[in-house]
Amino acid sequence: MSKGTLFDKVWNNHKVGTLPSGQTQLFIGLHLTHEVTSPQAFAMLRERNLKVLFPDRTVATVDHIVPTQNQARPFADTLAEEMMQALEQSVKEHGIRFYNVGSGNQGIVHVIAPEQGMTQPGMTIACGDSHTSTHGAFGAIAFGIGTSQVRDVLASQTLALEKLKVRRIEVNGNLRPGVYAKDAILHIIRKLGVKGGVGYAYEYAGTTLEQMSMEERMTICNMSIEGGARCGYVNPDRVTFDYLQGRDFAPQGESWDKAVQWWESIRSDADAEYDDVVVFKAEEIPPTVTWGITPGQGIGVDEVIPTPESLPDGDRPLAQEAYQYMQLEPGKAIAGTPIDVCFIGSCTNGRLSDLREAAKFAQGHQVAPQVKAFVVPGSEVVKQQAEAEGLDKIFTEAGFEWRNAGCSMCLAMNPDKLEGDQISASSSNRNFKGRQGSSSGRTLLMSPAMVVAAAISGQVSDVRKLL
Numbered sequence: 282m283s284k285g286t287l288f289d290k291v292w293n294n295h296k297v298g299t300l301p302s303g304q305t306q307l308f309i310g311l312h313l314t315h316e317v318t319s320p321q322a323f324a325m326l327r328e329r330n331l332k333v334l335f336p337d338r339t340v341a342t343v344d345h346i347v348p349t350q351n352q353a354r355p356f357a358d359t360l361a362e363e364m365m366q367a368l369e370q371s372v373k374e375h376g377i378r379f380y381n382v383g384s385g386n387q388g389i390v391h392v393i394a395p396e397q398g399m400t401q402p403g404m405t406i407a408c409g410d411s412h413t414s415t416h417g418a419f420g421a422i423a424f425g426i427g428t429s430q431v432r433d434v435l436a437s438q439t440l441a442l443e444k445l446k447v448r449r450i451e452v453n454g455n456l457r458p459g460v461y462a463k464d465a466i467l468h469i470i471r472k473l474g475v476k477g478g479v480g481y482a483y484e485y486a487g488t489t490l491e492q493m494s495m496e497e498r499m500t501i502c503n504m505s506i507e508g509g510a511r512c513g514y515v516n517p518d519r520v521t522f523d524y525l526q527g528r529d530f531a532p533q534g535e536s537w538d539k540a541v542q543w544w545e546s547i548r549s550d551a552d553a554e555y556d557d558v559v560v561f562k563a564e565e566i567p568p569t570v571t572w573g574i575t576p577g578q579g580i581g582v583d584e585v586i587p588t589p590e591s592l593p594d595g596d597r598p599l600a601q602e603a604y605q606y607m608q609l610e611p612g613k614a615i616a617g618t619p620i621d622v623c624f625i626g627s628c629t630n631g632r633l634s635d636l637r638e639a640a641k642f643a644q645g646h647q648v649a650p651q652v653k654a655f656v657v658p659g660s661e662v663v664k665q666q667a668e669a670e671g672l673d674k675i676f677t678e679a680g681f682e683w684r685n686a687g688c689s690m691c692l693a694m695n696p697d698k699l700e701g702d703q704i705s706a707s708s709s710n711r712n713f714k715g716r717q718g719s720s721s722g723r724t725l726l727m728s729p730a731m732v733v734a735a736a737i738s739g740q741v742s743d744v745r746k747l748l
């Protein structure tokens with residue numbers, strides 16, 4: 282095994298050859314698909330009379346367009362119904378494993394692959410979805426790809442890619458109470474910028490990351506793409522192996538021991554060389570909330586919305602655009618901003634540990650009367666586990682709606698949408714203009730615990746007050 286970073290080792294292991302363009306042809310171990318980016322890819326295959334080369338290496342689910350309330354077929358939205366039918370037809374035609382609504386295993390693609398044990402260290406993973414970076418939490422190299430690349434993977438199980446540089450992002454120490462993985466990644470993006478990661482793979486390391494659960498690591502890696510990085514990963518360790526052991530697709534018996542040995546060997550070596558290294562102190566990370574229209578426009582919940590003068594020249598035009606769109610005033614505290622809608626869910630923060638933490642803060646409180654608040658589990662498995670623990674009851678008693686699994690208002694490709702210029706406190710990952718279903722809707726990104734604090738008080742508030 283060559284020396285170096287995990288990225289280099291996994292890349293070299295999967296390298297098929299060098300293309301005339303200079304790009305690497307990379308073998309993709311696991312291909313995940315959903316209803317939004319696959320129909321055209323399957324259509325292109327049909328046009329050329331091609332088969333899926335390795336149907337066993339592709340897995341499909343439906344997540345974006347799935348209604349979280351009435352899931353009766355045909356869906357009320359005819360476009361959603363068409364996308365569903367297209368995927369159902371394609372998986373049948375090509376013999377692809379499919380987790381449909383009601384199967385017990387459906388959910389957001391980035392939630393279900395890890396929970397089934399499909400996502401494993403040392404793999405290359407691709408999916409027609411930018412947040413594929415999530416899977417890097419296991420020490421996989423996981424990329425989001427476009428529809429024509431989905432076609433390429435279906436037909437050849439390979440991709441033509443440029444090699445990335447590697448930046449090691451170390452976070453050391455203990456996060457303070459009320460501060461979560463979500464705050465850490467929002468803080469990292471705030472400091473390095475939404476374009477800071479362009480051309481890089483992010484390797485997250487340091488004692489803070491080592492202490493994190495797999496679900497927390499997934500939250501961090503999920504938002505690598507929001508920081509401009511094509512992928513992000515954490516070196517696999519005991520936490521990774523313990524999470525995987527016993528899951529449906531994880532190796533068993535003797536192959537398990539061999540796999541662990543292999544996974545250990547692909548970790549970045551202590552003397553690996555990086556293209557860049559950045560170090561953060563965990564205790565300096567505050568509960569973070571975005572005030573603008575990119576995930577990089579974030580501040581500590583006890584800070585004021587930055588004034589143009591306080592920002593570097595280059596950041597000012599976007600800040601001006603953000604003040605106007607968000608209807609927020611520079612120099613004013615972000616805490617106290619009234620909230621209309623509270624959303625807990627998404628591939629960033631829709632897993633069991635997120636719901637447990639949110640429920641802890643919701644218990645015994647009531648959602649403010651003017652606020653609409655709802656919780657959308659990331660998968661049918663998460664929903665079922667949460668219900669077995671009674672989390673659904675805690676939420677509904679507190680005045681939250683409890684829904685079925687899907688992407689929901691993260692992107693609002695289903696009936697869950699903001700209306701007019703409503704402002705949401707959201708545990709999702711993107712606050713772009715119009716992201717949550719209304720062209721003037723406004724999104725404040727934060728941790729699930731902070732979303733609960735906002736729901737209860739009807740305004741942005743510091744979750745530490747509830748500790």
Ligand SMILES: CC(C)[C@H](C(=O)O)[C@@H](O)C(=O)O
Nearest residue numbers: 317318345409410411412692
């Ligand atoms: C619909 C899909 C292509 C898109 C993505 O690539 O990320 C979506 O999941 C998102 O979060 O914006």
Ligand code: SF4
Nearest residue numbers: 412627628688691692
């Ligand atoms: S939950 Fe949001 S970010 Fe994740 S895949 Fe769905 S739409 Fe994309």
